[in-house]
Amino acid sequence: MRTVLWQADGGTGHELGFMYKPLMDTLVRGFTNLPVHVSLALAARSKSPHVVVHGYGNRNWRQRYALTPAAELRAGDVFIWVGPEGSDLPKWQVMRQAGVRTIYFQTEPVDACEFSRSVPDELWEFSWHNFDACAPFLPANVTLRYVPLGFSPPPVAAVEASFEAEPRDPPAEGHALTFFGYPYFKSGRGRCYERLRTALGSRLNATWSVWSSDAFERWWRDRGRWTVHLNFHKTCENAHNPVVFRTALLLSRGAIIVSEHAYPYDEAEYDGIVHFGTVNELPSLLARVALPPRAAPPARLSAPGGPDAPGAPRVQTSGRAAALFAARFEPQAIFQRAGVYEELLLGLPSNASKGAPPPRLGGAQCCAQAKARATVWRRDAARSIAHASGRGHRGRGRGRGQPSRGAGAGAGGRGRGLPSRRRGSVNGRGTGRASDSEPWRQRARTGPTGRALRRTTPSGT
Secondary structure (H helix, E strand, O other), X not given: OEEEEEEOOOOOOOOHHHHOHHHHHHHHHHHXXXXXXXXXXXXXXXXXXXXXXXEEOHHHHHHHHOOOOOOOOOOOOEEEEEOOOOOOOOOHHHHHHOOOEEEEEEOOOOOOOOOOOOOOOEEEEOOHHHHHHHHHHOOOOOEEEEOOOOOOOXXXXXXXXXXXXXXXXOOOOOOOEEEEOOOOOOOOHHHHHHHHHHHHHHHEEEEOOXXXXXXXXXXXXXXXXXXXXXXXXXXXXXXXXXOOHHHHHHHOOOXXXXXXXXXXXXXXXXXXXXXXXXXXXXXXXXXXXXXXXXOOOOOOOOOOOOOOOOOEOOOOEOHHHHHHHHHHOOXXXXXXXXXXXXXXXXXXXXOOOOOEOOOOOOOOOOOOOHHHEOOEEOHHHHHHHHHHHOOOOOOOOOOOOOOOOOOOHHHOOOOOOOOOOOOOOOOOOOOOOOOOOOOOOOOOEEOOOOXXXXXXOOOOO
């Protein structure tokens, strides 16, 4: 049996290979670290072992699969494409007719079922917000599955550095709070970032040009681990949003994260791991969760200004947050909860669809029973919700004043006076180091049922 995982690469001012790395790490670990009973069952069915192929790049995909799209994929195999870019490249119908189980992993915050240019058997969502938005309008013969981003173990060198008794060389500027992404989107984030900067001054910073694993390791060692981290939605002060990719990347390192409020069921998943509040509450929330400056041991002499001197900065990481995230979001546990192993690999029924059904978006209060929710949804259940809600299959659309993503200031992009996303700036306005991208806006299309679907742009981190 084969499982093929693929995504596009490249981009303008961003790199999809790095942006989707937390997601791809989750998929690779989930499909390679199989439970014993699953491994034994697969071995009993086939003489060949379960092989996981993962890669990225539109050109690489064309070279490998353009002439023989199902050459490596046969009935019972699994194919997953990640993200909207390049989703028209796989020959979806050919693979489905060959008996391959096809999956589109949707990567954007959306308010409807979003397939981009894919025609899959399954749609996987990384957040409850997206899951609940799609459930009432799910097309026939498509399975909706909740598969959040999981814990990804840091490299050995990063783990060793995190246990240094006296970490050396803290950054001179000493920012207390950092946003790992582009903070100046005119969709609302820029306004809220400026409000927070007014309250915190130079203690707030942003970084948005880290686009590789090596660059991230350097940034984390030199700057990232010394600061608390911030999560802002693009449409700031709108809790109708998921928790996005940057969170999994940072939490895998034990980062302390404060965030504006998110969709309630998503907040419940991160309870005790991420600290949520309103924009106005973030400064006091920062003061409460940040580790205080280092105090010198009473019986020890310290060199003035040394790393163990009173008032010296401390690494802002939380072993408790890292341990909770690793336990709650272990990829194997995510796959078991989502019924991936039983339903997808073994073709057996699972309990994934037997929990509480999706609520109406913005409906009843949550979230005491969040863990008991169904992580799988299908059309027969979705039809009754769509009828009760009276809502069609649609997306939010772009209202007046919303930016055209990836365009210039005249189309609602980066306005005059805002820093370049490629170069960045300093003194609280960004060091030009991180990841948040929206390189294209796609045109409308029709989905598997012929109804119009809305395309979005990548916001990955």
